Amino acid sequence: MSDPPVPNESTPAPAWEPNIVGFLCNWCSYxxxxxxxxxxxxxxxxxxxxRVPCSGRVDxxxxxxxxxxxxxxxxxxxxxxxxxxxxxxNYYARRKFIALKQLLDHVGVDPRRLRxxxxxxxxxxxxxxVVETVTRELLEIGPYRYDRDGDD
Amino acid sequence: MARIGVxxxxxxxxxxxxxxxxxxxxxxxxxxxxxxxxxxxxxxxxPGQKAILEAAQEHRLDGLVVAACSPRMHEPTFRQVxxxxxxxxxxxxxxxxxxxxxWVHADREEATAKALDAIRxxxxxxxxxxxxxxxxxxxxxxxxxxxxxxxxxQAALDVADGGVExxxxxxxxxxxxxxxxxxxxxxxxxxxxxxxTPKMVDASRSEFIKLYTYCEVEKVDGSVGxxxxxxxxxxxxxxxxxxxxxxxxxxxxxxxxxxxxFDYGVGNRTAIYxxxxxxxxxxxxxxxxxxxxxxxxxxxxxxxVCLRNAIDFEQEDEFEEIDVGAIIVATGYDILxxxxxxxxxxxxxxxxxxxxxxxxxxxxxxxxxxxxxxxxDGEEPKVVVFxxxxxxxxxxxxxxxxxxxxxxxxxxxxILKHRIHDAQAYLFYIDVRxxxxxxxxxxxxxxVEEGAEYLRxxxxxxxxxxxxxxxxxxxxxxxxxVEVVADLVVLATAMVPAKGTEEMAxxxxxxxxxxxxFNEAHPKLRPVDTATGGIFLAGACQxxxxxxxxxxxxxxxxxxxLGLLTKEEITREPTxxxxxxxxxxxxxxCVTVCPFGAPEKSEITMTIDGRKVTRPVSEINExxxxxxxxxVASCPGNCIDQRGFSDDQVYAELGGYLERLRAxxxxx
Numbered sequence: 156m157s158d159p160p161v162p163n164e165s166t167p168a169p170a171w172e173p174n175i176v177g178f179l180c181n182w183c184s185y186x187x188x189x190x191x192x193x194x195x196x197x198x199x200x201x202x203x204x205x206r207v208p209c210s211g212r213v214d215x216x217x218x219x220x221x222x223x224x225x226x227x228x229x230x231x232x233x234x235x236x237x238x239x240x241x242x243x244x245n246y247y248a249r250r251k252f253i254a255l256k257q258l259l260d261h262v263g264v265d266p267r268r269l270r271x272x273x274x275x276x277x278x279x280x281x282x283x284x285v286v287e288t289v290t291r292e293l294l295e296i297g298p299y300r301y302d303r304d305g306d307d
Numbered sequence: 308m309a310r311i312g313v314x315x316x317x318x319x320x321x322x323x324x325x326x327x328x329x330x331x332x333x334x335x336x337x338x339x340x341x342x343x344x345x346x347x348x349x350x351x352x353x354p355g356q357k358a359i360l361e362a363a364q365e366h367r368l369d370g371l372v373v374a375a376c377s378p379r380m381h382e383p384t385f386r387q388v389x390x391x392x393x394x395x396x397x398x399x400x401x402x403x404x405x406x407x408x409x410w411v412h413a414d415r416e417e418a419t420a421k422a423l424d425a426i427r428x429x430x431x432x433x434x435x436x437x438x439x440x441x442x443x444x445x446x447x448x449x450x451x452x453x454x455x456x457x458x459x460x461q462a463a464l465d466v467a468d469g470g471v472e473x474x475x476x477x478x479x480x481x482x483x484x485x486x487x488x489x490x491x492x493x494x495x496x497x498x499x500x501x502x503x504t505p506k507m508v509d510a511s512r513s514e515f516i517k518l519y520t521y522c523e524v525e526k527v528d529g530s531v532g533x534x535x536x537x538x539x540x541x542x543x544x545x546x547x548x549x550x551x552x553x554x555x556x557x558x559x560x561x562x563x564x565x566x567x568x569f570d571y572g573v574g575n576r577t578a579i580y581x582x583x584x585x586x587x588x589x590x591x592x593x594x595x596x597x598x599x600x601x602x603x604x605x606x607x608x609x610x611x612v613c614l615r616n617a618i619d620f621e622q623e624d625e626f627e628e629i630d631v632g633a634i635i636v637a638t639g640y641d642i643l644x645x646x647x648x649x650x651x652x653x654x655x656x657x658x659x660x661x662x663x664x665x666x667x668x669x670x671x672x673x674x675x676x677x678x679x680x681x682x683x684d685g686e687e688p689k690v691v692v693f694x695x696x697x698x699x700x701x702x703x704x705x706x707x708x709x710x711x712x713x714x715x716x717x718x719x720x721x722i723l724k725h726r727i728h729d730a731q732a733y734l735f736y737i738d739v740r741x742x743x744x745x746x747x748x749x750x751x752x753x754x755v756e757e758g759a760e761y762l763r764x765x766x767x768x769x770x771x772x773x774x775x776x777x778x779x780x781x782x783x784x785x786x787x788x789v790e791v792v793a794d795l796v797v798l799a800t801a802m803v804p805a806k807g808t809e810e811m812a813x814x815x816x817x818x819x820x821x822x823x824x825f826n827e828a829h830p831k832l833r834p835v836d837t838a839t840g841g842i843f844l845a846g847a848c849q850x851x852x853x854x855x856x857x858x859x860x861x862x863x864x865x866x867x868x869l870g871l872l873t874k875e876e877i878t879r880e881p882t883x884x885x886x887x888x889x890x891x892x893x894x895x896x897c898v899t900v901c902p903f904g905a906p907e908k909s910e911i912t913m914t915i916d917g918r919k920v921t922r923p924v925s926e927i928n929e930x931x932x933x934x935x936x937x938x939v940a941s942c943p944g945n946c947i948d949q950r951g952f953s954d955d956q957v958y959a960e961l962g963g964y965l966e967r968l969r970a971x972x973x974x975x
Contacts, residue, residue, distance in 0.1 A: 174968050176961065181379075182838065189377045192406025200417040203424050203964045204407055206378070208882070208952055212936030217957060224961075225968035238818055240838055241935035242902040251940075283411070 173227040173293035177202040177286075178213045182240035183275045184232035190279030198283035199290040202230060209233065210271075211244025215255045218269060227299045228268045230289050232282075235273040245273070265296055309434040310342040312368040313426055314359055316350035316375035318405055323348075325409035327419045331374070335426050340434045342366045350375050356388050363392035370394065370433040374402040374426050395438030397881070397951055400429040424964050431963030435955045441878035442929055446532040447632040450868050451476065453524055453811070456484020457503060457854060458846025459637030460510050461861030462868075466635075467515035469869040474629060475510060476538060477520045478807075479568070481586035482507050484639055488569055488583070488663065490670040490677075492854060493718040494749035500585055500672065507587040521592055525626065527814050528904065530931055531841030532632045532877045542622040544593035545579070549617035552589045556609035556618065557581065565597045567674070573660075573667045573682070574674025579609045579618075584672055593618075633841045633868040636825060637861065638811055640847035643698040643705065643801040651697060651798055652769045657683040658776050659769065659796045662693075662715055669722050679726050681795055683774070688730065688794030691723055692778045694766050695736040698801035705801045707822060710851040712799035713740045717750040719797060720759035732759040733791050735766050735780050743853070762789055769796065802851040816902070817842055825849050835864045840879075843867050882951035883932035884939055886925050889913075891946040893923030897938035905932040 179185040185206050191198065207213055210233030218229045231252060233245040249271060256266040270289050274282045313335040317323035328346040336344035343366040349355050350373055362368065371394055373385045378401040386396035402425035412418040448471055452463045455477030463475040475482065487507070489499035510516050519538060526537035545556075560577035567576040569583050576582070578598040581591045593601075593609070600606040600620065610618040645653035645661055653659050658681050660668075671677040681688050693716045698704040713736070720732035732753075739761070741747045753759045764781040771777070778791045804823040812819045817837040818826045825848050828836035835843050843864040846857040871877065886897075888911045897906040909926035912919060925947075927938075936949045948954055 176964065185377075186379060189379055189403075189406040192377070192408075192410035195410055197411055197413060200412045200414065200421055203421070203428065204403070205428070205957065205960050207936065207957070208949075209935040209937060212940050212949070212952060214940040214954070217961060220958065221961060221965065224965040225972060226965065240818075241933055241937065242816055244902070244935050244937045247900060247937055247941065 171298060173201050173290055173298070174225060175202045175228040175230055175289060175293065176221045176226045177204045177230040177232065178207050178210070178217070179204055180210045180233045180240070180245070181206055181208050183234035183238065184210075184272075184282065186276035187232075187274040187278045187282040190276065191282045192279075194279045196279055196283040198286045201290045201293075202286050209239065209241050209244035210248035211239075211241065213248060215251060218255065222264065222268070222299060227296075228270065228289060228293045230270045230272065230285070232272045232274050232285065235275050238275060264299070267292055267296060268299060309340040309370050310366065310368050311340050311370040311372060311430055311433050312359070312362050312366060313338075313341055313344035313372045313374065313430065314350050314355075314362075315344070315346040315404075315426070316355070316373065317346060317348045318375060318409075319348065322375070322405050322409040322422075325412060325415055325418045326404055326422045327415060331419060331423050331426065334423055335372075335374075335430070338427060338430050340370075340430055342368060351381050351384055356384075359385075359388050360392050363394060368392070368394060369398065370436065371399040372402055372426060372429045372433055373399065374404045374422060374429075376405040377401070377403045377407070397439040398433055398436045400433050400436070402426045402429040424967060427967060428960045428963035431959040432956050435953070435959040437950065437953070439881040439950055442881050442883070443876045443878055444532050444930055445876045446872060446874055447534075447630045448472070448872050449474065449629070449631045450633045450635065450872060451534070451536055451629065451631040452635045452637060454484070454637035454639055454846070454848070455482030455510075455518075455520065456637060456639045456846060456857070457486040457506070458639070458857040458861040459484070459635070460506050461858045462635045462637060462845045462865045463510055463516050464506065464513065465862050465865030466868055466872075467513045469865070469873065470515065471869060471872050472515050472517070474517045474519060474631065476522050476524060477518075478523045479582065480521050480543070480580075480592045481582050481588070482510060482518065482520060483583070483585075483587065485663070486854060487585070488571075488667055488670070490666050490673075491718065491722060493714040494743070494745040496718070496721070498671075500670075504585045504587075507585070511587045518588070520588060524811070524814060527634070527816070528931075530903070530933065531839075531879070532871065533930060534631050534634060534841065536629050536631055536634070538627045538629060540625045540627060542595070542624050544595070544598075544618065544620055544622050545591055546617045546619050546622075547588060547590050549615045550590045551615055552581075552591075553614075554581070554591075555612045555614070557591055559608045559612040561606065561608055562597060562599050565594070570667045570674050571661065571664045573664050632872050633843065634815070635843045635845055635861075635864045635868055636811070636815065636817075636837075636848055637845040637864075638808055638848040639805045640802045640851065641805050643803045645697060645798050645800050648698055648704060650769070651694070651766075652771075653798060656769070656771045656776055656796075657681075658688075658771075658794065659798065662712070662719065662797055662799050665719055665797045669719075669726065677726070679723060679795075686794070687727055689727070690731050690733070690791065690793045691795045691797060692776070692791050692793040693719055693732060693734045693797045693799065694778075695734065695799050696765075697798040699799075700737060705803070705822060707851070708740060709799075709802040710740070711802070711853045713750065714743070714746055714853065716797075716799050717753035717759070720753045721757045724757040724759070733778075733793070734759055734761050735778070736761060736763060737765065743855075764789075802847060804848060808848060815839070815842055835860055835867055841871060879929075880934060880951070882934040882949060883929050884927045884934070884936065884947050884949050886927055887946045887948070888924045888926075890944055891924040892944055893925060894943065895925065896941055896943060897925050897947060900937050900941045902935075902937075903931050903933050904928075906938055
């Protein structure tokens with residue numbers, strides 16, 4: 156893959172909206188997002204959803220790739236602790252992403268850009284709230300841009 | 308280059324009113340890899356499906372993206388269409404532009420952009436998708452039913468009726484469950500044992516049912532169609548092959564004052580015992596905890612009196628491994644321990660009892676032979692207070708309604724009147740919930756014909772005074788404080804999952820809800836399935852239920868199990884993990900993280916540069932892999948991938964979106 160374009164720290168366009176990638180587990184959060192739909196609960200339009208079998212399937216590299224190539228935020232959503240369809244995948248995910256947040260912080264990325272949430276299949280409203288919160292927070296943080304020293 | 312067809316559904320106005328479907332289809336047709344794109348009013352309808360079939364032929368499509376509702380809704384439908392069109396079903400993906408888009412976004416422009424992104428992502432994913440074939444697994448034609456209450460018995464009988472061998476496991480010494488201890492049943496007042504014991508005998512006699520009482524499930528491995536279950540057959544200390552059930556042993560047992568579990572402590576049992584006279588099997592077990600011989604090494608009274616030499620103090624727990632194709636869980640309920648709710652004074656005042664204790668007293672074969680008496684002095688009570696919703700519908704304990712209490716309280720009031728004609732029943736209730744055939748008429752009968760006094764309100768205080776129980780509460784209909792001087796108080800305590808349900812859930816790998824009941828796969832449409840294939844639910848282990856509902860669910864679970872077990876083989880989703888043995892170093896990280904034991908330690912022998920090398924590598928047991936992908940994301944060497952959810956597919960899907968973002972950024 157060719158190197159991604161490295162945009163300047165130009166002033167964001169006034170209509171800037173955060174671009175968010177959401178990894179949702181098939182059993183709880185994806186179904187929760189479906190329920191938000193069937194319940195017609197409106198929420199911000201900023202998340203693009205990728206369905207995965209389990210939050211434990213999400214490789215930290217997928218998240219880093221998303222940031223490297225233009226996402227402003229990443230949301231990983233799984234089943235509540237104890238409710239994982241695969242028994243304990245979400246626990247592994249939780250541990251992994253706590254470590255990843257520290258890594259992000261270490262390399263200078265605002266760790267708030269990565270959000271981990273529990274949304275069950277019956278929590279359509281919660282899903283809408285999570286999207287709203289994440290979007291609002293990213294609006295405050297601003298677009299994710301990085302410059303290499305020496306680049307113009 | 309792939310030849311993907313994109314089909315954008317209007318879903319009537321559901322999608323089309325918010326998403327500009329025509330422009331989406333038009334833009335999709337220009338995406339790389341897309342050979343054809345169109346939109347249609349109802350993609351899932353017969354003409355919609357035909358349109359896909361025709362387009363597939365005309366444009367020689369090798370992949371499909373259906374932009375419509377959630378794949379949780381119609382993925383099976385469109386996979387079927389793909390198969391009919393000669394396209395591998397795993398090269399069909401749905402872009403969810405209804406639930407995740409048109410139904411939650413109002414702005415047409417935004418929703419249209421999001422819908423197109425969803426299609427971009429899925430087109431990229433399909434382009435990276437390998438054709439897959441479902442995994443075929445042979446089915447073990449045998450069922451396991453856990454729990455020998457009425458739900459479990461019904462399930463076992465019905466599976467056996469289908470000609471399938473069934474193993475019925477019960478942890479107490481007899482099958483029969485809670486129902487065996489009940490007196491008469493609402494709303495018909497037919498005697499519980501009279502209707503249950505024939506079923507118990509049928510279960511013990513069926514050529515297709517193997518009964519394992521005093522036995523617990525220790526371990527469950529495997530998956531749908533092929534479970535390996537380890538049973539712990541607890542030592543009975545009585546050889547049931549030799550025992551003829553004469554009963555000499557328990558008449559001789561010197562230790563007679565053990566509170567009987569079956570009677571909820573209303574009656575006593577001996578250390579060697581049959582829990583109740585109609586038990587199946589009607590043969591005793593020795594309770595090691597209370598037997599004097601096991602405590603002091605002396606006694607052996609039962610052994611001396613047994614003419615069949617059936618007593619065997621040397622017995623030990625035995626383990627047996629069985630293979631089954633389906634499991635029906637019918638572990639039932641317990642009641643919320645009333646002593647935990649101090650305000651009801653259970654345990655502190657002897658004449659405060661539970662509904663189940665009342666059942667044992669009023670049962671003709673119970674410890675008092677059907678006489679309703681005060682535990683404190685054995686006198687006949689003349690004034691009895693029944694308290695509804697003890698621990699149920701109470702935010703301090705259980706929020707839910709236990710469902711059966713309104714009816715059994717009415718029943719108790721009627722039975723009281725039948726046994727003690729001059730007795731008066733008072734019932735403190737919140738609402739009377741009597742939804743069921745003949746139920747409304749039944750409680751009305753208690754009220755109108757049998758003179759039960761219904762007081763609408765909660766009990767505020769209970770205390771004892773001069774050998775009576777004073778019950779204070781409010782009658783919210785008259786608005787007055789009431790005080791009843793009672794001889795006996797009966798608490799309708801909340802139903803909770805049977806003790807050990809949490810442990811059973813762990814063993815089975817199925818989930819429980821916030822109250823600890825087993826979770827069904829779908830609250831409306833799959834009420835007897837669990838989310839784990841091949842494991843079904845019956846009775847009150849799933850939620851509070853009365854007898855007819857438990858029996859119905861037992862039969863339903865049996866039908867589900869039979870549907871599975873009458874197949875030669877079943878197909879499983881091929882979305883399993885695969886190890887690349889060339890780069891696997893055998894670190895066993897996957898073995899550690901997998902909750903299902905799917906990765907197995909194996910070896911590979913290769914000839915490299917003319918040299919034979921044998922290395923440890925991990926290998927996935929496809930029969931056990933549930934396809935969660937945890938090992939894939941946890942492999943430090945990136946040696947594992949998942950079919951149908953491969954890294955390439957996920958990155959492609961991600962890339963479909965990110966490339967659009969990057970393109971937008973460069974134009975900034």
